Amino acid sequence: MEKKFDTIIIGSGPAGLAAAIYAERAKLECLIIEKNYVSGGQVINTYEVDNYPGLPGINGFDMATKFREHADALGAEFVTAEVSDIIIEETDRKVVTDQGEFIGKTVILAAGARHRKLGVPGEEELAGMGVSYCATCDGAFFKNKTVAVVGGGDVAVEDAIFLARVCEKVFLIHRRDELRAAKILQEKLFACGNVEVIWDSVVNSINGEENVESVTVTNIKNEKEEKVAVDGVFIAVGILPNSEVFQNIVETDEHGYIVANEDCVTNKKGIFAAGDIRTKMLRQIITAAADGANAVTSVQNYLIYA
Numbered sequence: 001m002e003k004k005f006d007t008i009i010i011g012s013g014p015a016g017l018a019a020a021i022y023a024e025r026a027k028l029e030c031l032i033i034e035k036n037y038v039s040g041g042q043v044i045n046t047y048e049v050d051n052y053p054g055l056p057g058i059n060g061f062d063m064a065t066k067f068r069e070h071a072d073a074l075g076a077e078f079v080t081a082e083v084s085d086i087i088i089e090e091t092d093r094k095v096v097t098d099q100g101e102f103i104g105k106t107v108i109l110a111a112g113a114r115h116r117k118l119g120v121p122g123e124e125e126l127a128g129m130g131v132s133y134c135a136t137c138d139g140a141f142f143k144n145k146t147v148a149v150v151g152g153g154d155v156a157v158e159d160a161i162f163l164a165r166v167c168e169k170v171f172l173i174h175r176r177d178e179l180r181a182a183k184i185l186q187e188k189l190f191a192c193g194n195v196e197v198i199w200d201s202v203v204n205s206i207n208g209e210e211n212v213e214s215v216t217v218t219n220i221k222n223e224k225e226e227k228v229a230v231d232g233v234f235i236a237v238g239i240l241p242n243s244e245v246f247q248n249i250v251e252t253d254e255h256g257y258i259v260a261n262e263d264c265v266t267n268k269k270g271i272f273a274a275g276d277i278r279t280k281m282l283r284q285i286i287t288a289a290a291d292g293a294n295a296v297t298s299v300q301n302y303l304i305y306a
């Protein structure tokens with residue numbers, strides 16, 4: 001007979017791994033399905049995490065490894081597969097993947113989020129040839145070179161600060177005349193001697209034959225266009241939820257986030273949403289991990305009372 005899990009967790013970022021830890025400690029039969037060969041989600045692409053209590057300045061990859069090792073030590077079962085659908089049957093939820101189907105009494109959607117693209121000419125063609133979405137992953141390739149970072153939030157400013165340590169010159173291209181990033185980050189940014197902010201400007205195209213050679217930028221106030229010579233472009237203009245697969249299964253908001261409160265309960269019985277994928281105020285490691293714990297508590301309540 002096919003094994004039926006108490007809960008199937010989709011995604012092994014901080015939300016999924018925290019859920020796995022709580023599920024194992026609650027003695028639930030649980031399976032974690034992760035499409036990547038490495039657990040950790042967005043955290044593995046983070047050079048330094050400096051806001052998680054007790055682990056100041058930890059490297060993202062090390063943190064993700066610790067989270068995964070904790071789940072492994074408790075006996076969590078993982079499978080590498082990409083989820084493409086969930087079929088809801090009376091008491092079962094059938095999770096469809098490229099490696100077969102898995103049956104759970106409940107499912108926790110912890111598939112997180114991904115980088116938003118600029119959608120300009122050259123972005124796709126030069127991806128991996130100077131266009132990057134992860135300064136911490138690719139910054140070292142641009143040692144002593146000139147790069148541009150696009151965006152004005154925390155991630156863009158963090159990226160610019162990080163790259164300023166490695167690169168000769170960093171342009172920060174932002175569409176407004178002030179940054180959205182936290183003030184402490186802005187102070188650090190403006191203290192960097194080799195960062196120049198190009199205000200009120202948008203990128204029209206990323207140019208180059210085989211590698212990035214320049215970006216064409218328009219100032220939206222005076223409509224002046226200029227070509228800025230750069231060796232790389234780091235795009236940090238926000239994230240999108242990985243909820244496409246689940247949009248016909250659970251309710252999502254206008255941005256695609258799965259509608260769920262702190263209890264992680266969705267509008268579909270037995271389906272829960274945790275971490276960056278759900279509607280929430282703050283998308284961070286600590287809130288994702290908290291969601292994992294809350295989702296398992298809701299799963300337990302569901303299994304008792306359903």
Ligand SMILES: Cc1cc2nc3c(=O)[nH]c(=O)nc-3n(C[C@H](O)[C@H](O)[C@H](O)COP(=O)(O)OP(=O)(O)OC[C@H]3O[C@@H](n4cnc5c(N)ncnc54)[C@H](O)[C@@H]3O)c2cc1C
Pocket residue numbers: 010011012013014015016033034035036039040041042043045046048049050051081082083084110111112113114134155242245274275276277283284285286288
């Ligand atoms: C560059 C960067 C820097 C950051 N810095 C910080 C920081 O300093 N401090 C902080 O607190 N937060 C930081 N964050 C935010 C933090 O990483 C996220 O809030 C957190 O990782 C969200 O966790 P999650 O588990 O919800 O989702 P994710 O981390 O996105 O993990 C989701 C997982 O689900 C998997 N998945 C997706 N779809 C499927 C599918 N169909 N089938 C199977 N698996 C699937 C993905 O492969 C991924 O492993 C940063 C984010 C980025 C991008």
